[in-house]
Amino acid sequence: MKNKVTIIKEYTKGIWQSNPVFKQILGMCPTLAVTVSAINGIAMALATTFVLVFSSFIISSVRKLIPTQVRIASYIVVIATFVTIVDLVMKAQFPELSKSLGPYIPLIVVNCIILGRQEAFSSKNTPLRSVVDALGMGSGFLIALFMLGSIRELLGSRTILGFQLLPDFYEPWLVMILPAGAFLTLGLMLAFFNNLSLHKKKSDNDKLIAKYLKTKTAADFVIEENK
Amino acid sequence: MSTITANPVYKLELTSSPHVHSRWSTKQAMWMVVLALLPALISSVIFFGFYQLLVVSVSVASAVVTESLIKYIRKREITITDGSGIITGMLLGLILPPNFNLFFTALGSIVAIGIGKEIFGGLGYNIFNPALVGRAFLQAAFPVQMTTWIKPNMAVDSVSTATPLSAFKFDSIFADISNMFIGNIGGSLGETSAISILIGGIFLIVIGVVNWRIPVSMFLGVIIFGGLFWLLNADQYPSPVFHMLAGGFLFGAFFMATDWVTSPLTAKGMWIFGFGISLVVVMIRLFGGLPEGVMYAILFMNAFVPLINRYTRPRIFGEAK
Amino acid sequence: MKTVIHMLLTLTFIGIVSGGLLSQISEWAEPKIEEHRKAETARAIYLVQPEAKSYERITNVDFEVYKVFDEMKNSIGFALPYEGNGFQGKIRLMVGLNDELNKLKGLQILEQVETPGLGTKITEENFLKQFLNLSAQPMVNWVKAVPPEKQNEIQTITGATISSKAVVIILNDGIKKLRDAEKDGGVK
Numbered sequence: 043m044k045n046k047v048t049i050i051k052e053y054t055k056g057i058w059q060s061n062p063v064f065k066q067i068l069g070m071c072p073t074l075a076v077t078v079s080a081i082n083g084i085a086m087a088l089a090t091t092f093v094l095v096f097s098s099f100i101i102s103s104v105r106k107l108i109p110t111q112v113r114i115a116s117y118i119v120v121i122a123t124f125v126t127i128v129d130l131v132m133k134a135q136f137p138e139l140s141k142s143l144g145p146y147i148p149l150i151v152v153n154c155i156i157l158g159r160q161e162a163f164s165s166k167n168t169p170l171r172s173v174v175d176a177l178g179m180g181s182g183f184l185i186a187l188f189m190l191g192s193i194r195e196l197l198g199s200r201t202i203l204g205f206q207l208l209p210d211f212y213e214p215w216l217v218m219i220l221p222a223g224a225f226l227t228l229g230l231m232l233a234f235f236n237n238l239s240l241h242k243k244k245s246d247n248d249k250l251i252a253k254y255l256k257t258k259t260a261a262d263f264v265i266e267e268n269k
Numbered sequence: 270m271s272t273i274t275a276n277p278v279y280k281l282e283l284t285s286s287p288h289v290h291s292r293w294s295t296k297q298a299m300w301m302v303v304l305a306l307l308p309a310l311i312s313s314v315i316f317f318g319f320y321q322l323l324v325v326s327v328s329v330a331s332a333v334v335t336e337s338l339i340k341y342i343r344k345r346e347i348t349i350t351d352g353s354g355i356i357t358g359m360l361l362g363l364i365l366p367p368n369f370n371l372f373f374t375a376l377g378s379i380v381a382i383g384i385g386k387e388i389f390g391g392l393g394y395n396i397f398n399p400a401l402v403g404r405a406f407l408q409a410a411f412p413v414q415m416t417t418w419i420k421p422n423m424a425v426d427s428v429s430t431a432t433p434l435s436a437f438k439f440d441s442i443f444a445d446i447s448n449m450f451i452g453n454i455g456g457s458l459g460e461t462s463a464i465s466i467l468i469g470g471i472f473l474i475v476i477g478v479v480n481w482r483i484p485v486s487m488f489l490g491v492i493i494f495g496g497l498f499w500l501l502n503a504d505q506y507p508s509p510v511f512h513m514l515a516g517g518f519l520f521g522a523f524f525m526a527t528d529w530v531t532s533p534l535t536a537k538g539m540w541i542f543g544f545g546i547s548l549v550v551v552m553i554r555l556f557g558g559l560p561e562g563v564m565y566a567i568l569f570m571n572a573f574v575p576l577i578n579r580y581t582r583p584r585i586f587g588e589a590k
Numbered sequence: 591m592k593t594v595i596h597m598l599l600t601l602t603f604i605g606i607v608s609g610g611l612l613s614q615i616s617e618w619a620e621p622k623i624e625e626h627r628k629a630e631t632a633r634a635i636y637l638v639q640p641e642a643k644s645y646e647r648i649t650n651v652d653f654e655v656y657k658v659f660d661e662m663k664n665s666i667g668f669a670l671p672y673e674g675n676g677f678q679g680k681i682r683l684m685v686g687l688n689d690e691l692n693k694l695k696g697l698q699i700l701e702q703v704e705t706p707g708l709g710t711k712i713t714e715e716n717f718l719k720q721f722l723n724l725s726a727q728p729m730v731n732w733v734k735a736v737p738p739e740k741q742n743e744i745q746t747i748t749g750a751t752i753s754s755k756a757v758v759i760i761l762n763d764g765i766k767k768l769r770d771a772e773k774d775g776g777v778k
Binding site: 198 | 604
Binding site: 213215216217218220222223226233 | 370373384388406409410411412414
């Protein structure tokens with residue numbers, strides 16, 4: 043299985059095919075809580091990606107040394123170490139950002155995406171593949187959080203990344219920067235993306251059938267029917 | 270209660286037993302509700318002026334357009350004539366504050382139909398009362414505009430005022446009961462005039478469109494729960510009569526809680542539902558941060574309806590307990 | 591037995607490495623974080639006491655309060671950070687008071703989690719400027735929907751009555767606490 047999946051595929055799968063937010067529905071807590079603005083979404087996703095990449099690298103490097111019985115404990119210690127590093131660095135270098143993300147930076151420890159990738163991927167794959175996978179998942183998370191944050195920021199406070207895009211007469215929908223707005227937006231986005239992949243699946247199937255039919259001549263069908 | 274006809278030609282009812290028979294078809298009942306809402310609409314025009322007709326019209330129009338559009342996109346039969354979209358639009362319009370922004374009205378209506386109803390699959394599948402979903406959205410989106418009330422003075426000029434509930438909540442002032450009965454108080458369009466709601470509501474009960482158990486259980490509930498606190502301390506807590514006439518309680522009891530789709534099916538369930546709404550209303554009004562809680566109370570109890578139905582389901586004769 | 595030792599060794603090793611790494615980082619970060627915290631307090635103090643040039647923490651009371659001085663090192667009042675319950679959560683504010691504790695010099699909201707767009711208006715200039723040179727005799731009071739008449743009144747924000755009241759209540763609590771401490775033997 044390992045060699046069948048190309049490195050590029052390892053990366054891209056995190057963005058679409060198994061996007062952590064839209065497909066795996068993981069990491070919902072930060073997804074819903076911090077996306078009141080696009081910048082918060084980006085910061086959260088970058089912090090998560092940092093933790094994800096480094097923990098994946100460490101864990102996949104030492105995966106054969108960790109006894110199965112204590113693997114979860116070991117993963118958590120490794121993840122917690124990187125989360126604490128991010129938290130301290132952010133507090134020291136970006137105090138404003140750290141304030142607006144609040145308790146959600148320390149909470150990256152319990153983000154299911156990270157522990158999920160260690161258990162599902164890094165513990166079975168080489169460091170290179172694990173890092174690529176982590177980067178993919180991180181990018182997927184970044185895209186999702188940026189989209190969610192942009193929509194909520196645009197409708198809830200007229201801006202994206204602080205730039206005003208909607209005119210002054212547009213009355214901001216406060217609901218969008220409240221928790222209810224997060225659930226509404228995420229729900230509608232999930233519906234939209236599910237719908238997209240349903241359509242894609244259908245057209246893929248049609249293509250496959252068309253391809254199959256091309257390989258057969260009319261005579262084949264007669265024979266098949268006669269059987 | 271409502272039947273979904275799979276094929277309009279054969280009119281086959283595809284529901285499992287037991288079948289509850291109703292005097293009215295869904296379509297007829299819906300139009301009766303529209304009729305019953307007219308007194309409330311008229312009173313809103315009398316107290317707040319003709320602009321309010323425009324608010325309700327915009328609400329109805331956007332509801333119908335949204336519903337048709339979604340049905341079209343989903344390639345389903347367009348069902349304007351069943352009146353449900355019109356009712357949702359009317360109900361939403363009547364629970365908005367006077368002189369409400371028309372763009373916001375349309376937005377609320379779109380959310381009511383889109384997120385309140387069609388996303389669940391349309392009429393008959395929605396969990397929450399669509400009009401209240403629309404209002405809850407507007408309340409969260411535009412809290413200032415949704416709590417700006419004007420004095421009811423035939424719309425000569427718009428002077429802002431407080432509703433009896435917010436006067437009680439923030440300043441401990443009790444409004445005059447007779448004004449509340451006629452509707453000469455600040456509040457949402459159709460919610461202020463108790464008398465016109467009663468006319469419409471009793472009409473619906475008499476002709477059998479609405480089950481009397483839900484309004485009655487809500488009244489009893491508010492008398493019990495509201496009365497309890499009133500007896501404890503009449504200076505601090507308002508009387509049950511105040512509770513009944515204030516805010517959206519009457520309107521909710523007759524038109525919102527009784528929605529066929531989002532209320533329980535069994536008699537026992539309806540009692541539980543009504544008492545539950547009253548309890549939550551009294552709790553929110555007396556101890557919550559917001560002055561009014563009828564909308565949230567009904568939405569909250571809507572969520573329990575499937576559970577209530579499940580536990581109050583009539584047992585088949587001979588079935589083991 | 592062998593696996594148990596293996597497990598213990600692994601966890602101990604990871605723990606040691608992680609602990610060592612974190613202590614290094616923390617040594618680098620803590621002074622910076624402390625600096626930010628101090629800068630923030632200083633900024634708030636100078637905002638609520640516009641004439642202040644320096645300040646000093648008062649140590650003989652069990653709560654946080656600062657004595658504020660002008661250029662000549664004369665005491666011009668106090669800066670008091672205080673917190674209490676708002677509409678949705680804690681509100682933390684910083685209030686500047688004169689030496690007699692009967693007049694406000696200014697007010698800043700340090701932390702709050704009020705409703706965006708409504709309760710959050712308590713952090714805006716329009717609301718806060720009402721507290722400039724406001725009398726606190728006997729206490730600060732509020733009025734609704736009409737401009738204040740008395741020296742010790744402020745007007746609540748339309749649609750955010752509860753948050754506005756909460757600010758005043760927290761303020762009064764803090765002033766009372768400071769006055770009590772003053773009565774009990776003074777603050778140094």
